[in-house]
Amino acid sequence: MNLDKNTEQTMLDDAARKFLQSKCPSSLVRSARDDDAPFPQELWQGMAEMGWMSLTIDQAHEGLGGSFDDLTVLLEAMGAACLPAPYFNTAVVSATAISRSSATGLKENLLPRIAAGKLVSTLALIEPDNSYGLDNIQSTAVANANGYLVNGIKLFVEYAQGADYLLTVANTEGDGLVVLMIDANSPGISLTPAPTLDYSKQCEVFFNDVQVESDLVVATGEDARELLLYLEQVCAVGKCAEMVGAMQTVLDMTVQYAKDRTQFGQPIGGFQSIQHHCANMAVDVDSARYLTGLAAWKVSENLPAAKEVSMAKSFVSRVAIRVAKMGHQVHGAISFCDEFDMHLFLRKVQSASMAFGDSEFHQEKVAVELGL
Amino acid sequence: MDFSFNDNEQSFHDELNDFLDKELPADWYTKPVRWPHDYAGSPYRDPKDEETGEVFRKKLADKGWLTISWPKEYGGRGYTNMEQAIFDERMSYYLAPASGGISCGIVGPMLLRIGTPEQQEHWIPRIASGEIGFWLGYSEPNAGSDLGSVSTFAREEGDHFVFNGQKCWSSGAHHADYSWMIVRTDADARKHAGCSLFIVDNKTPGITMRPVINILGNHSFNEVFMDDARVPKENLIGEKNKGFYHLMQALDFERISLVGIGTFKRFLEELVEYVKTSTRNGRPLKDIPSVRHKLADLATRVEIGYMLFYRTAEMLDRGQEPNVESSALKVMATELARDMAEIAMEILGPYGQLTEPGERAPLRALVSRGFLESISATIGAGTSEIQRNVIAQRGLGLPRV
Ligand SMILES: Cc1cc2nc3c(=O)[nH]c(=O)nc-3n(C[C@H](O)[C@H](O)[C@H](O)COP(=O)(O)OP(=O)(O)OC[C@H]3O[C@@H](n4cnc5c(N)ncnc54)[C@H](O)[C@@H]3O)c2cc1C
Numbered sequence A: 001m002n003l004d005k006n007t008e009q010t011m012l013d014d015a016a017r018k019f020l021q022s023k024c025p026s027s028l029v030r031s032a033r034d035d036d037a038p039f040p041q042e043l044w045q046g047m048a049e050m051g052w053m054s055l056t057i058d059q060a061h062e063g064l065g066g067s068f069d070d071l072t073v074l075l076e077a078m079g080a081a082c083l084p085a086p087y088f089n090t091a092v093v094s095a096t097a098i099s100r101s102s103a104t105g106l107k108e109n110l111l112p113r114i115a116a117g118k119l120v121s122t123l124a125l126i127e128p129d130n131s132y133g134l135d136n137i138q139s140t141a142v143a144n145a146n147g148y149l150v151n152g153i154k155l156f157v158e159y160a161q162g163a164d165y166l167l168t169v170a171n172t173e174g175d176g177l178v179v180l181m182i183d184a185n186s187p188g189i190s191l192t193p194a195p196t197l198d199y200s201k202q203c204e205v206f207f208n209d210v211q212v213e214s215d216l217v218v219a220t221g222e223d224a225r226e227l228l229l230y231l232e233q234v235c236a237v238g239k240c241a242e243m244v245g246a247m248q249t250v251l252d253m254t255v256q257y258a259k260d261r262t263q264f265g266q267p268i269g270g271f272q273s274i275q276h277h278c279a280n281m282a283v284d285v286d287s288a289r290y291l292t293g294l295a296a297w298k299v300s301e302n303l304p305a306a307k308e309v310s311m312a313k314s315f316v317s318r319v320a321i322r323v324a325k326m327g328h329q330v331h332g333a334i335s336f337c338d339e340f341d342m343h344l345f346l347r348k349v350q351s352a353s354m355a356f357g358d359s360e361f362h363q364e365k366v367a368v369e370l371g372l
Numbered sequence B: 001m002d003f004s005f006n007d008n009e010q011s012f013h014d015e016l017n018d019f020l021d022k023e024l025p026a027d028w029y030t031k032p033v034r035w036p037h038d039y040a041g042s043p044y045r046d047p048k049d050e051e052t053g054e055v056f057r058k059k060l061a062d063k064g065w066l067t068i069s070w071p072k073e074y075g076g077r078g079y080t081n082m083e084q085a086i087f088d089e090r091m092s093y094y095l096a097p098a099s100g101g102i103s104c105g106i107v108g109p110m111l112l113r114i115g116t117p118e119q120q121e122h123w124i125p126r127i128a129s130g131e132i133g134f135w136l137g138y139s140e141p142n143a144g145s146d147l148g149s150v151s152t153f154a155r156e157e158g159d160h161f162v163f164n165g166q167k168c169w170s171s172g173a174h175h176a177d178y179s180w181m182i183v184r185t186d187a188d189a190r191k192h193a194g195c196s197l198f199i200v201d202n203k204t205p206g207i208t209m210r211p212v213i214n215i216l217g218n219h220s221f222n223e224v225f226m227d228d229a230r231v232p233k234e235n236l237i238g239e240k241n242k243g244f245y246h247l248m249q250a251l252d253f254e255r256i257s258l259v260g261i262g263t264f265k266r267f268l269e270e271l272v273e274y275v276k277t278s279t280r281n282g283r284p285l286k287d288i289p290s291v292r293h294k295l296a297d298l299a300t301r302v303e304i305g306y307m308l309f310y311r312t313a314e315m316l317d318r319g320q321e322p323n324v325e326s327s328a329l330k331v332m333a334t335e336l337a338r339d340m341a342e343i344a345m346e347i348l349g350p351y352g353q354l355t356e357p358g359e360r361a362p363l364r365a366l367v368s369r370g371f372l373e374s375i376s377a378t379i380g381a382g383t384s385e386i387q388r389n390v391i392a393q394r395g396l397g398l399p400r401v
Helices: A007-023 A026-034 A039-051 A068-081 A087-100 A105-114 A223-260 A272-300 A306-336 A343-353 A358-367 B008-024 B049-062 B081-093 B101-113 B115-126 B244-259 B261-277 B289-317 B323-354 B360-371 B384-395
Strands: A121-124 A140-144 A147-157 A165-171 A177-183 A187-194 A203-213 A215-219 B134-137 B152-158 B160-169 B177-186 B193-199 B206-215 B219-232
Touching: A007 A068, A007 A272, A007 A343, A068 A087, A068 A223, A068 A272, A068 B206, A087 A105, A087 A121, A087 A165, A087 A177, A087 A215, A087 B115, A121 A147, A140 A165, A147 A165, A147 A177, A147 B323, A177 A203, A187 B134, A215 A223, A223 A306, A223 A343, A272 A306, A272 B384, A343 B323, A343 B360, A358 B360, B008 B081, B081 B261, B081 B289, B101 B115, B101 B134, B101 B177, B101 B244, B152 B177, B160 B177, B177 B244, B193 B219, B193 B244, B244 B289, B261 B289, B261 B323, B261 B360, B289 B323, B289 B360, B323 B360, B323 B384
Parallel strands: A121 A165, B134 B177
Antiparallel strands: A140 A147, A147 A203, A165 A177, A177 A215, A187 A203, B152 B160, B160 B219, B177 B193, B206 B219
């Protein structure tokens, strides 16, 4: 057993932390929030130059051929930086979906562009009556001579205004779900901004008779369902990795502050109540890290992972918020200021905890895996 | 034991309901953007509501209701603390703009206890009429929980004190007229023994403010700098160098008057209504056992909050100082404010994260706000850790370490 990163992963981690520290300081997170642009272009290009866009794309499509495990190393670093860009949406969700597709033309068309940082894609999945899972998708895709005609409403679409493509799930008549890469500039698409706590520039997306050509079909029928179930796992664990990164930073900041801040003539870290808070946070962070590692490893190795993925997502979603709130508590009033970074992490973990199934949704799945 | 109101209390309760129903529109509770136990005041999304609120407040002041438990000769109604509590509960349940705030909740009662007759005559009528507003000048960069180590210094010079130093987290200082401030007046005394309380005019030359934006994106905090600011001696409140001991009482008042216990009940009712009428993934929320259990838990804790709140009023009426009890109330209510937001967020799912009101944002997008807002509840006005220290050490007699 080796519960830690391997050598290459350690190198990847070091490089990522160094890059993000200099290119993605918290001041950038705030300016990205306040800026009209959907996300900071320069940062995006820098990440592409680091090879991050292509990390898990196979070498045949100009990628680095890394594993999902490797990817979680990056995601953790990005969580620690509250990255204000659609990396997860593009390089995790969309690249994974396309890579798993059997449509060779689609792969050849899109994967090299993703790898080069020239294509931004985001996921359009959630609907008014379908927050999680795949059982109640109301958007329709009606097959026609050239592909599909799509209608529907998608909610909570991150960075939609900056996306070239919308990875969309719709229901066909008779052939189950279909997964499509919809050109965001297609006629019939409109966007309404719907801001959320995490500054990810979310929109509602309306599809009104949007024609999608057949060369943009990612998967149909049984393939689509299988792909989506796999994606759900990848995304749930990916969000856990982001949360672990954020939690670790919160813990580090908090322990440092507990050593530096004095009240009543001693560091506040000298009070046992503060020590216990910090100790509880540390146990939460460790637990979250190993549970996420286990799930990531199983997914990476193509082992059955449903139970571990849901254990991780349900547990990490819960403790990440607890840790962020405790970070605030130990810092006192200073953490209630916009100019202090703590709330960026609270916002980040709040959103990640909801994404791809909240704690309860995944607890239910664990129960099912237990045979209940 | 008797958990019911007596006749006086009941008729006052009914009178308040009638008044509120008559003077405020029925949907008023949807107007202020407030989370239970917030510190950031009650901003309105619509300036028209601000005006309605001002008119209403004026009516309260005219009735003497901003100061109901003050003696009649000071513009009050001479009501009991229990009646005051009933008033606070009803007003907060309607989210009425009724709080006399720091002025009527803290400064006024303190002046009635420790002010000179001249000071009472000078300040009390203007406070009771709602004419002047105060901010609390306690915290400093190096004096948060450890309030006894304030270092802003007031030097005696003729008929003035000359202030130098800095306050921080000064909520609403930019809207207020005066500060209720604690500063050091004896550099040599042991730390708690060298502090005094003052009323300080914001317009005093030498006072400057810097706005600080909070995590909701609002300007609620300020840093306030005092550079040779000359404060007349008659603004010293209570005994010189006894400020810290006076302040302990003021802090009890703060913990009690801030709670706004009725907002908890109101929000719980709104959440229950939402659950009754909404679905998730096509399934009625009200049929999901975990959702039901969460609401049951919240409802139980709101009920407890009411009891702990009324207990402090009852003690004040008996002439007891609800010192430990106000700490218990504060811990209980502020942690409930946090959990209510977290649970509401869980129940609303992704919709809880929306920050702008709109068709898809349940409960006027209040939950995302509460999620952030309630972070401050367990920190401001004495952190939960400090309240627990009070309960353990002063209340239970456990040793200090
Ligand atoms: C929204 C808001 C509004 C505020 N408004 C005002 C205002 O208008 N005027 C004003 O004067 N102040 C105001 N404050 C400041 C408030 O009074 C302080 O935040 C509070 O007293 C805590 O001080 P601190 O923030 O410096 O934290 P610190 O005292 O530095 O505490 C940091 C951490 O150490 C813990 N700690 C400290 N001492 C002990 C101990 N002995 N045992 C165990 N744990 C301990 C604390 O619980 C906390 O977790 C406001 C604060 C907030 C959040």
